[in-house]
Amino acid sequence: MATDRDSVLEAAVGVLSRRPTAHLDEIARAAGISRATLHRIFPGREALIREVGATGLRRFAAALDTAEIETGDPEAALRRLIEAVVPDAALCAFLAGENQLYDDPEINELWEVQDARVRGLFLRGQQLGVFRIELSAGWLSEAFFDLVAGVGWAVQDGRLAPRDSAFSLAELLLGGALRRKSE
Amino acid sequence: MATDRDSVLEAAVGVLSRRPTAHLDEIARAAGISRATLHRIFPGREALIREVGATGLRRFAAALDTAEIETGDPEAALRRLIEAVVPDAALCAFLAGENQLYDDPEINELWEVQDARVRGLFLRGQQLGVFRIELSAGWLSEAFFDLVAGVGWAVQDGRLAPRDSAFSLAELLLGGALRRKSE
DNA sequence: CCAGAATGAGACATCAACGTCTCATCTGAT
DNA sequence: ATCAGATGAGACGTTGATGTCTCATTCTGG
Numbered sequence: 001m002a003t004d005r006d007s008v009l010e011a012a013v014g015v016l017s018r019r020p021t022a023h024l025d026e027i028a029r030a031a032g033i034s035r036a037t038l039h040r041i042f043p044g045r046e047a048l049i050r051e052v053g054a055t056g057l058r059r060f061a062a063a064l065d066t067a068e069i070e071t072g073d074p075e076a077a078l079r080r081l082i083e084a085v086v087p088d089a090a091l092c093a094f095l096a097g098e099n100q101l102y103d104d105p106e107i108n109e110l111w112e113v114q115d116a117r118v119r120g121l122f123l124r125g126q127q128l129g130v131f132r133i134e135l136s137a138g139w140l141s142e143a144f145f146d147l148v149a150g151v152g153w154a155v156q157d158g159r160l161a162p163r164d165s166a167f168s169l170a171e172l173l174l175g176g177a178l179r180r181k182s183e
Numbered sequence: 184m185a186t187d188r189d190s191v192l193e194a195a196v197g198v199l200s201r202r203p204t205a206h207l208d209e210i211a212r213a214a215g216i217s218r219a220t221l222h223r224i225f226p227g228r229e230a231l232i233r234e235v236g237a238t239g240l241r242r243f244a245a246a247l248d249t250a251e252i253e254t255g256d257p258e259a260a261l262r263r264l265i266e267a268v269v270p271d272a273a274l275c276a277f278l279a280g281e282n283q284l285y286d287d288p289e290i291n292e293l294w295e296v297q298d299a300r301v302r303g304l305f306l307r308g309q310q311l312g313v314f315r316i317e318l319s320a321g322w323l324s325e326a327f328f329d330l331v332a333g334v335g336w337a338v339q340d341g342r343l344a345p346r347d348s349a350f351s352l353a354e355l356l357l358g359g360a361l362r363r364k365s366e
Numbered sequence: 367c368c369a370g371a372a373t374g375a376g377a378c379a380t381c382a383a384c385g386t387c388t389c390a391t392c393t394g395a396t
Numbered sequence: 397a398t399c400a401g402a403t404g405a406g407a408c409g410t411t412g413a414t415g416t417c418t419c420a421t422t423c424t425g426g
Contacts, residue, residue, distance in 0.1 A: 021204055023413065034374045036416095044415070075361065097280060099201070122360070132354070132362045139351045140360055142337050143330060150329030160322060168322045171315070176359025177305070177323055178258065179315045206383065217404045218384095227385070 005051075007031065008041055012052050017094035018156055024048075053101040056091040057110045063088065064117050074125030079170050081121070082148075086166040089152030096149040118144060147173055188234075190214065191224055195235050200277035201339060207231075233287060239274040240293045246271065247300050257308030262353050264304070265331075269349040272335030279332040301327060330356055 011031035015022045024045060028038040042048040063084035069077045085092065095101070095111075102108045122140040125131035131140065151169050154160035160168065194214035198205045207228060211221040225231040246267035252260045268275065278294075305323040308314035314323065334352050337343035343351065 024415095025413090035414095036375080037373060039415070040373085045413090078360075125360075129362060131360050132358070135351055135354055135360070136347075139337070139343060139347075139355070142333055142342065143355050143360075146329045146333030147326060150325055154322070154325050159325065164319075164322075168318055171318055172322070172326050172359065173355075174359050174361045175315070176355065176357050176361075177261075177308075177314050177318070177326075178357045178359075179312060180363075207385095208383090219386095219405080220403060222385070223403085228383090 005041060008033065008038065009052055009055050012048060013056070013091050013094060014156075016049070016052060017090045017097075017152065020094070020097055049098070049101065050104060050107065052091075053095060053098060053104075053107055054110075056088070056095045057107065057114065059088045059091060060085065060095070061110070061114055064114060069117065069121045070124075074121060074128060074130045075174065077121060078125070078174065081118075082170045082173075083166050085148060086151060086169065089148050089165065090156055091152070092145065093149040093152035093156075096145060115141065144173060188224060191216065191221065192235055192238050195231060196239070196274050196277055197339070199232070199235060200273045200280070200335060203277070203280055232281070233290065235274075236278060236281060236287075236290050237293075239271070239278045240290065240297060242271045242274060243268065243278070244293070244297055247297060252300065252304045253307075257304060257311060257313045258357065260304060261308070261357065264301075265353045265356075266349050268331060269334060269352065272331050272348065273339055274335070275328065276332035276335035276339075279328055298324065327356060 008031040012027050015027050015030045024035055024038060027048070028035045031038065038048075042051060063081065067077060067080035067084045069081050071077065102111065119137050119141040122131055122137040122144075126133050126137060131137075147169055151160060151165045155162050155165055191214045195210050198210050198213045207218055207221060210231070211218045214221065221231075225234060246264065250260060250263035250267045252264050254260065302320050302324040305314055305320040305327075309316050309320060314320075330352055334343060334348045338345050338348055
């Protein structure tokens with residue numbers, strides 16, 4: 001059943017995003033199955049990691065799609081993107097920390113595409129005069145990923161309430177920490 | 184000699200900040216010494232990790248001191264802090280990713296103190312009306328660390344020029360991505 | 367109720383990293 | 397030149413995680 005794979009992947013993300021070096025015992029226990037069954041579903045640790053990474057990238061790509069980041073006002077598009085991606089923030093945190101995944105050419109290419117889409121959003125926003133041009137689109141994109149990952153960790157550790165996460169992320173990334181003097 | 188320890192620690196940070204699971208072989212090679220000598224300097228892997236963490240925290244504490252974050256305008260204080268901490272951004276990236284260090288009570292306490300100081304800066308800024316109050320001081324502090332770590336990785340990987348890093352970090356964290364309409 | 371499949375528990379071998387050791391070589395001071 | 401100390405290279409046993417196996421138990425469909 002696909003449900004098994006998915007639920008195991010979900011549990012694996014929960015453990016691996018926090019501790020990428022977690023043992024298979026721990027992952028299996030978190031998934032509520034035995035280590036033997038885990039091996040029956042995934043040939044080995046490497047395959048499991050790859051699957052988790054691929055799932056994360058697919059979900060991230062789906063979030064980019066549903067947010068329609070290529071359309072309309074860039075600021076609104078970025079807010080939609082944040083709303084769409086925050087539920088999978090833990091997954092993004094895992095992707096950010098696991099650079100070993102990028103050894104795989106297929107995963108690497110999928111990542112490059114999504115990264116380029118995000119960078120394209122910031123670039124479009126800059127060209128339309130919505131985003132600041134003193135900061136490079138590459139850096140804005142980088143900061144976006146850093147903060148998404150940070151939200152994922154903070155929520156997992158209970159330092160940030162899930163219902164506040166999207167708002168906090170959007171407001172900080174868009175508006176910064178300084179209070180607006182005139183608005 | 185103290186120089187040996189320091190240079191080895193420096194090299195270890197460079198490797199470990201990017202891959203916390205790097206083998207001792209790799210660390211020794213990065214430091215230009217043999218694994219045997221590495222063992223002569225540090226009793227084992229755990230001791231090395233602890234030393235790297237402690238060094239990072241000491242340097243971070245020193246950056247907080249030199250920036251005098253408890254004094255004067257919070258915005259200027261934050262800019263000073265960023266200037267002071269950016270040279271050790273890779274070290275902070277390591278600290279951010281290595282939550283295993285927090286098992287050590289001594290290191291954990293040192294970390295708590297520094298974290299509280301940063302949070303205190305944001306809180307002070309909010310009370311003075313400089314920083315936004317819609318975002319919690321805890322989240323602002325969290326975002327600060329996330330972005331510092333992000334800068335560390337980006338510089339290490341060549342995605343961000345070191346001379347731009349402090350400016351990029353300060354402008355994004357303080358001003359956000361949106362272009363100011365009226366200023 | 368029964369047969370077959372799926373699962374859990376655990377044993378077992380394998381392998382990689384770690385920690386310790388020895389020995390040859392190199393360096394530097396006298 | 398010589399000797400003491402430091403270093404590099406590598407061997408060796410230990411440890412822990414992994415991958416594979418078997419067997420008893422449980423679940424499921426007929």
